[in-house]
Amino acid sequence: MPDVFQVLKQDHDEVKAMLAQLEEGPRASAGATAEQLAFRKSAVDKVIIEESKHEAAEQMYFWPAVKQLGPDGQRIAEVGLEQEAEADPVLADLDKLQPDDEGFEARLAVFAAAARAHITYEEANAWPLLRASISADEAEALGDKITRAKKLAPTRPHPHVPAQPGAAKSAGSAVNGRARPTSHGPSGPGDGTDQVQKSPDSARRCAVISCGWQVKTRTSRPSIRLL
Numbered sequence: 001m002p003d004v005f006q007v008l009k010q011d012h013d014e015v016k017a018m019l020a021q022l023e024e025g026p027r028a029s030a031g032a033t034a035e036q037l038a039f040r041k042s043a044v045d046k047v048i049i050e051e052s053k054h055e056a057a058e059q060m061y062f063w064p065a066v067k068q069l070g071p072d073g074q075r076i077a078e079v080g081l082e083q084e085a086e087a088d089p090v091l092a093d094l095d096k097l098q099p100d101d102e103g104f105e106a107r108l109a110v111f112a113a114a115a116r117a118h119i120t121y122e123e124a125n126a127w128p129l130l131r132a133s134i135s136a137d138e139a140e141a142l143g144d145k146i147t148r149a150k151k152l153a154p155t156r157p158h159p160h161v162p163a164q165p166g167a168a169k170s171a172g173s174a175v176n177g178r179a180r181p182t183s184h185g186p187s188g189p190g191d192g193t194d195q196v197q198k199s200p201d202s203a204r205r206c207a208v209i210s211c212g213w214q215v216k217t218r219t220s221r222p223s224i225r226l227l
């Protein structure tokens with residue numbers, strides 16, 4: 001089973017590859033055809049979807065785990081969450097723009113630079129700290145949680161409900177069993193078995209209409225603890 005670092009690394013590499021492809025692709029200003037621009041739009045859509053799911057899963061499990069690692073972990077998590085929050089409105093702008101709209105390429109360039117810097121920050125700062133603090137089994141368990149969370153995570157950023165670095169300060173942890181999403185509205189007490197689910201009436205859900213992001217909290221104790 002892939003561990004948390006392998007799961008996140010695969011996402012990072014995919015996003016970087018998609019951004020590199022977009023930077024090489026034909027642009028409206030260079031005389032791209034309608035078909036090429038339609039492909040460019042769909043490629044940006046894919047980046048938005050993958051990035052939104054990745055960050056939502058990180059906010060649910062990865063950053064709470066990092067925050068548990070003392071003052072350094074808290075500081076690193078706050079910076080990382082702030083970077084993610086800053087990217088939300090850029091992605092939201094891109095989502096609304098067409099490749100031949102004024103501002104599309106400029107916003108894409110801003111996002112590409114920010115995304116690369118954010119990925120580098122996570123890998124160079126958060127990963128070494130977390131890697132030194134959890135066992136191989138714990139890293140696999142965290143990777144599994146992130147993989148499962150991504151499957152039902154929102155596919156768009158929420159410009160009006162941005163990621164809130166401050167919210168993570170009070171959020172529990174995947175490590176101690178109280179992980180919850182920090183960018184999807186209020187959430188109640190958890191016990192480490194929070195699971196993203198689609199439909200139970202008892203599930204807490206994001207307040208944003210059509211988001212579909214829901215978290216069901218079980219009352220039983222977790223069978224596996226990360227730390």
Ligand SMILES: [Fe+2]
Binds near residue numbers: 118
């Ligand atoms: Fe991130």
Ligand SMILES: [Fe+2]
Binds near residue numbers: 012119122
């Ligand atoms: Fe990441």
